[in-house]
Structure formats: structure tokens, C-alpha cells
Amino acid sequence: MNPMNPTPASPPRTKAAIEARSLAKTYPGGVEAVASLDLVVPRGSIYALLGPNGAGKTTAVSMLTTLTTPTSGQAWINGLNVVEDAASVRRSIGVTFQETVLDDALTGRQVLEFHGRLYGQSLRERRRRADELLELTELTEAAPRKAKVYSGGMKRRLELARALMTVPSVLFLDEPTLGLDPQGRTRIWDYVSTLRRTSDLTVLVTTHYLDEAQQLADCVGIMDAGRLVVEGSPDDLIDALGSDTIRVRGQGVEEAIDPRFADVEYVESFTRVDGGFLIGVDSASRRLTDVIARAADAGFSIEDVSVAKPNLGAVFFQHTGRSLREGAPA
Ligand SMILES: Nc1ncnc2c1ncn2[C@@H]1O[C@H](COP(=O)(O)OP(=O)(O)OP(=O)(O)O)[C@@H](O)[C@H]1O
Numbered sequence: 001m002n003p004m005n006p007t008p009a010s011p012p013r014t015k016a017a018i019e020a021r022s023l024a025k026t027y028p029g030g031v032e033a034v035a036s037l038d039l040v041v042p043r044g045s046i047y048a049l050l051g052p053n054g055a056g057k058t059t060a061v062s063m064l065t066t067l068t069t070p071t072s073g074q075a076w077i078n079g080l081n082v083v084e085d086a087a088s089v090r091r092s093i094g095v096t097f098q099e100t101v102l103d104d105a106l107t108g109r110q111v112l113e114f115h116g117r118l119y120g121q122s123l124r125e126r127r128r129r130a131d132e133l134l135e136l137t138e139l140t141e142a143a144p145r146k147a148k149v150y151s152g153g154m155k156r157r158l159e160l161a162r163a164l165m166t167v168p169s170v171l172f173l174d175e176p177t178l179g180l181d182p183q184g185r186t187r188i189w190d191y192v193s194t195l196r197r198t199s200d201l202t203v204l205v206t207t208h209y210l211d212e213a214q215q216l217a218d219c220v221g222i223m224d225a226g227r228l229v230v231e232g233s234p235d236d237l238i239d240a241l242g243s244d245t246i247r248v249r250g251q252g253v254e255e256a257i258d259p260r261f262a263d264v265e266y267v268e269s270f271t272r273v274d275g276g277f278l279i280g281v282d283s284a285s286r287r288l289t290d291v292i293a294r295a296a297d298a299g300f301s302i303e304d305v306s307v308a309k310p311n312l313g314a315v316f317f318q319h320t321g322r323s324l325r326e327g328a329p330a
């Protein structure tokens, strides 16, 4: 048993690429960043961890990548315990960090080749691999230039290439597209999709961009305040909301609202949230008038009504009562 981790080591329950069981981290000072995380990510799939600032995504990734020791619970990468077998885990994974970490003194090519050397690759091997990855991330031409003169998007691509130098079987990307323009974001995702198609790479990605998660992830987990609040395929999560979502904001006797919609045949989901409620219906255009009338009947004073096709933003809103980004529409 590792003295740093009071949970006795036990074998994983699945053959998944990533498995976490009751994984938790409380930082010194008492911040419970991850309360209890259970996660199973099958080999060859893309899993997106979503959540607002401070939800615990980076902390979860840090534990899974052996950089932070869990306070309790366990996790395995390809069946290897992240605490007991940390060195082997590190050899089988690739990581990109939320903050850019590049040695400014090195050229793009050197960044990659040094990384390969650190992991014991022969000169030939690291040259060949660097060539391949520079090509993949469209940096061949920029390779002789210092990384410090790269644009934000090029730096992100170089970091992705670096994470792939050691041919990892599991790739962790913490906000890989943060701050990039839409074109830059698309490029990163194109590379990841290509890799997934051409290998059995497993990817765990954290992102604030719901549309990316919706399009690319096989499974999405929404974290809030250190816990997974909901998990599933984007389609299932969105379907569960109903065909259209009507969001009603205002003030009034909110308890009186629920019974008004309890047995209505067109209502597919109903969620009371701070300052109003969210209602999934078969067709917003046909039901809007009735929804408003029922709310008014219940003494609810309506300030704003909006209609949206359900997306992951609405799923997030349903489960947390907040928008993923402060002020952003759900
Ligand atoms: N090294 C640390 N020491 C103390 N508290 C920390 C440390 N790192 C993170 N925290 C706290 O833990 C909580 C979770 O932070 P974390 O970075 O894991 O969240 P996140 O979901 O990645 O957020 P973001 O979307 O902003 O990247 C926050 O309250 C944060 O302030």
C-alpha cells in the first residue's frame, strides 16, 4: 500500500482503457476538487469531460495521468494502477496540458525529438516519428523555427504532436482547443479523428466547447463541483430532453409549477431551475401558448421565454441549473 494513498490497491473491474473508482482529491487547505469519480472509458473511444470552471476536470486528468496523487479511490490505465504502477502508466499515455508548456529555446522539431529521447527512443526512431507527426499536425515547414514564435494554434498542434511522440495508447487532452479560432479547433479535432480511425487510440478530452463534444465524443460526462452529474452518449442525453426545449424565466410560486405539467401528454421532460423552468416538448411551436398559459395559471410571472433545439448546453443546464459558461446561453 502506498502511504500517500490510503486506499488499498485492488485489481480493476473492467478491461477498459481508463477506469476510475471513487477517485477523489482534496487539496491541502481543504478544497474538495474531485469528490468521487467513477469512470469507465472503453478502448478506442473518445470521452469528453465537460464542466464549468473549477468543476474538477483538470484535477481528474492529473490523477489519471499520475501527476497528482489521489486522496482516496483508485484508477487504472490499461489495467495498471495510476499510483502503484505510475511509471508504466506514464509510458503508455500521452498528455497535453491546459496551459501551454513549451521550451521557448527549442525549435518545433527539437521539442519533439527531445521528448522522444526522454522516453528512450533511438535517434532513428525519434526522427522518423517527429517527421510523421510534424506532417500530421501540418508543422513540417515551421519545424526549424523556434516554438516561441509559433502562433497559439501552432503551439497547441506542437503539443499534440509531442503527446503522440511515444505512440501512446491513451491520450489525455486538457482543453486542447481553448483560445483557438474555429479553424484551429477544427484542425485539432481532425487530427484526433484521424488517429482514432487509424489506430485503437483512446482519448479523454476536457473541453468547454459543447459543440465539439457533441460531434466527436462517443460518451460525454458532465462534471459539476467535483462530481459527475450525468453521463451518456451525446445523442441519448439530448434525446432525453425531448424534441424541443422551452425555457421559461420569471418569478412566482415555483412549487405550483410542477403539478401543472405533471400529466401533460406532450411534456417529455420538466426541470425546475433557478429563476424558472426548462421543459422538453414534442414541438415548441405547437405547445408554446399552452405552456405560457399553464405557467400564468400557476401564478408564475413570466419575464422571458426562449425556445431551443436541445443540445449539450441544455443538458448541462438541466442537470446543474446553470449555463456552462457564465452568461452564455444554454
Ligand atoms: N494545486 C491546487 N491547490 C489547491 N486547490 C486547487 C489546486 N488545483 C486546483 N484547485 C482547486 O480545485 C478545484 C478544481 O479545479 P480544477 O482545475 O480541477 O477545475 P477545472 O474543472 O479543470 O476548471 P477549469 O475549467 O477552470 O480548467 C478548484 O476549486 C480549484 O481552485
Ligand SMILES: [Mg+2]
Residues within 6 Å of the ligand: 057, 058, 059, 098, 174
Ligand atoms: Mg481545467
